[in-house]
Amino acid sequence: MAFTVNAEMLDFCVLGILQRQDEYGYSITQKFREHFDISESTLYPVLRRLRKADCLATYDRQYQGRNRRYYKITDEGLRQLERYRGDWEKHKTIIDGMTAEKGKNA
Amino acid sequence: MTREYFLYLLTKELMGLEAEERDDIYRYYLEYFEDRGISAGAAVPPDMDTPEAIAAEILRDRQNEQKKEAEARDGAKADAAEDEACGTSEKKADEGADFVSEEARRAYFSQGGEPNFIFGEAPGQAADESGEDDDDDDDFDDDIHEHCGVIDGDFDRINVDLSLGGFRIEMAQIEKPELLKPLDKWGEELDYQLRWKIKKGRLKIRDKYRSDIRITRNAKSYFKPATLRLPYGFFLKHAKLDLAMGGLEIRGLNCEFMKAECALGSLRIQDSHLGYLDAELAMGSLDIIRSEIDGSKMDVMMGSIKGNGVLKGKHKIASNMGSVKLNLDQSKRQTEVRADVSMGSFKIDGSKVNSKIYGRDIPAKPEAELYIQVSCGSINLNFNG
Numbered sequence: 276m277a278f279t280v281n282a283e284m285l286d287f288c289v290l291g292i293l294q295r296q297d298e299y300g301y302s303i304t305q306k307f308r309e310h311f312d313i314s315e316s317t318l319y320p321v322l323r324r325l326r327k328a329d330c331l332a333t334y335d336r337q338y339q340g341r342n343r344r345y346y347k348i349t350d351e352g353l354r355q356l357e358r359y360r361g362d363w364e365k366h367k368t369i370i371d372g373m374t375a376e377k378g379k380n381a
Numbered sequence: 382m383t384r385e386y387f388l389y390l391l392t393k394e395l396m397g398l399e400a401e402e403r404d405d406i407y408r409y410y411l412e413y414f415e416d417r418g419i420s421a422g423a424a425v426p427p428d429m430d431t432p433e434a435i436a437a438e439i440l441r442d443r444q445n446e447q448k449k450e451a452e453a454r455d456g457a458k459a460d461a462a463e464d465e466a467c468g469t470s471e472k473k474a475d476e477g478a479d480f481v482s483e484e485a486r487r488a489y490f491s492q493g494g495e496p497n498f499i500f501g502e503a504p505g506q507a508a509d510e511s512g513e514d515d516d517d518d519d520d521f522d523d524d525i526h527e528h529c530g531v532i533d534g535d536f537d538r539i540n541v542d543l544s545l546g547g548f549r550i551e552m553a554q555i556e557k558p559e560l561l562k563p564l565d566k567w568g569e570e571l572d573y574q575l576r577w578k579i580k581k582g583r584l585k586i587r588d589k590y591r592s593d594i595r596i597t598r599n600a601k602s603y604f605k606p607a608t609l610r611l612p613y614g615f616f617l618k619h620a621k622l623d624l625a626m627g628g629l630e631i632r633g634l635n636c637e638f639m640k641a642e643c644a645l646g647s648l649r650i651q652d653s654h655l656g657y658l659d660a661e662l663a664m665g666s667l668d669i670i671r672s673e674i675d676g677s678k679m680d681v682m683m684g685s686i687k688g689n690g691v692l693k694g695k696h697k698i699a700s701n702m703g704s705v706k707l708n709l710d711q712s713k714r715q716t717e718v719r720a721d722v723s724m725g726s727f728k729i730d731g732s733k734v735n736s737k738i739y740g741r742d743i744p745a746k747p748e749a750e751l752y753i754q755v756s757c758g759s760i761n762l763n764f765n766g
Contacts, residue, residue, distance in 0.1 A: 300409055301416035316435040319409055320442035343412060 280311060285321045286330075287359040293331060293348040294356055300344065322346060330355050383656070384414050385635040387425045387432055394436030398443070406439065421635065422654040422673055622648070647684065681705075 280288070292298060292306050300318065307313045325331045330352035335342040348356070382390075388407060395403050419425065430438075622629060622641040629641075630649040637656040641648055647665035650658075650672050658677040660667055662684060669688035676694035679686055686700060688707045698705055 299412065299416065301413050304413075314430045314434075315410075315413065316430045316438035319406060319435075320439055322409075323405075324442070324446070341412075341415065343416075344408070 280313075282321070282324075283359070285317070286325055287356070287363065289318075289321055289325060290330060290348060290352055290356040290359065293346055294353065297345045297347045299346070303346070325352065328355070382425050383422055383635075383637070384419050384425055385422065385654070386637065387429075388414075391432035391436055394433055395439065397440065410435075422656070422675065 288307065289303060292303055298306070300322070303322075304313065304315070304318050307318070322331070326333065326346075328351070329349055332347050332349050333344050334347065335344055337343075388410060391410060392403055392407050395406060398406075414420075414425075620634070620636050620639045622639070622643070629643070630651065631653060632651045634650075634653040634655070636653070638659075639655050639657070640659045641661070643660075643662045643665055647668065648660060648662060649668040649670065651668075651670040653672045655672065655674045656676070658674050658679065660677070661680045663682045664684055665681075666684040667679060667681060667686045669686075672688075674688075674694075674696075677696045677698070679696070680699045682701045685704045685706070686698060687705075698707075
């Protein structure tokens with residue numbers, strides 16, 4: 276794909292993933308990798324940023340004799356997700372409008 | 382590169398961050414490995430980013446964040462700074478990383494207001510206040526406790542070489558505090574050396590980012606074995622143990638290379654992973670419990686070698702008197718054992734080991750080899766595969 280995913284889009288995507296269910300670090304990376312080629316270094320800063328902004332919370336759960344850290348979206352996270360959705364729609368409309376095929380109205 | 386070495390390099394790169402943050406990252410990537418099925422001691426797949434790249438990304442993100450915070454504080458000034466920074470942003474990032482590390486180094490070694498030293502009290506006070514400093518020192522809270530190694534026992538002399546970070550001694554009676562010599566210079570390798578003479582003491586290693594520890598023990602009271610207990614994930618690149626008398630028990634150590642010399646007393650390695658073990662014991666036994674050893678040379682003059690962990694790779698075992706009892710790797714990894722037993726018995730168990738015994742071929746995979754020579758005594762081999 277010709278477009279790169281910037282920091283805000285990563286935040287948006289992680290919130291979108293977590294809104295469906297709680298996930299752990301590796302599973303989020305895997306979910307991304309179904310669509311984008313992201314490396315191991317990408318996700319940690321995103322999770323940290325979102326946690327710092329109170330958009331997500333963490334909890335530990337036992338898994339095969341060790342603790343696994345799960346990430347959970349907060350109310351603030353849901354609100355942020357809504358804001359991103361609105362912004363994304365606007366963004367899409369603008370780009371669509373600018374690039375619509377000749378003769379068609381966006 | 383093993384998983385442990387990867388994590389070690391990563392945390393080393395991140396010395397510029399707060400300990401909590403570093404622990405968080407360490408934990409994140411440890412879990413990441415676990416979930417990817419890369420267990421302790423296993424190699425990191427080549428498609429992974431390098432630790433340096435991961436650290437750079439984290440530090441860059443941190444810098445952006447700080448920049449944004451600065452902008453929020455002072456809009457006008459920040460704008461000017463940004464204009465200036467634009468052309469050289471790449472270079473700035475590098476400089477920033479260095480700067481942070483340097484900052485952290487200084488912070489790390491000046492905790493508690495001490496100018497160049499990590500200890501909460503001056504060496505002279507330590508003896509008087511022994512036992513009381515555990516609770517009132519907030520540098521050393523419960524969180525950090527988790528990451529502390531503890532050495533219990535009586536020592537005449539301890540040499541500790543630390544590449545990064547420090548250690549802590551509790552309940553210490555120090556005979557000659559002047560022997561404490563911090564080399565207050567940063568070498569290229571960030572070496573930091575401390576020498577401390579202790580009659581009775583307990584040594585705490587502050588956290589898990591150590592890369593080099595050497596213990597010399599010449600104790601007056603030889604009867605109790607010293608214990609070196611380490612937190613999960615503790616990584617040492619190189620460990621040299623020199624035990625004159627008395628034993629040592631090591632738990633939970635990840636080590637690339639260990640050399641152990643023990644004149645009297647036994648060595649017990651439990652729940653650990655060693656890249657290579659070079660052990661020489663004059664009297665006493667060597668016990669390996671629930672541990673993985675990728676290669677070894679074990680020499681025991683008198684006493685026994687017992688292993689119920691996982692041995693893989695090449696092992697050269699010599700026992701002059703005493704017995705050797707080993708449980709080999711249960712997986713299909715490459716294993717080669719060469720054992721030389723003069724007197725005593727030799728026993729090996731391993732369910733899936735395809736082996737070649739010296740001089741005779743048993744239908745075998747070429748990578749697995751067993752070489753045993755026993756002068757006096759018995760051999761007992763049990764392959765259940």
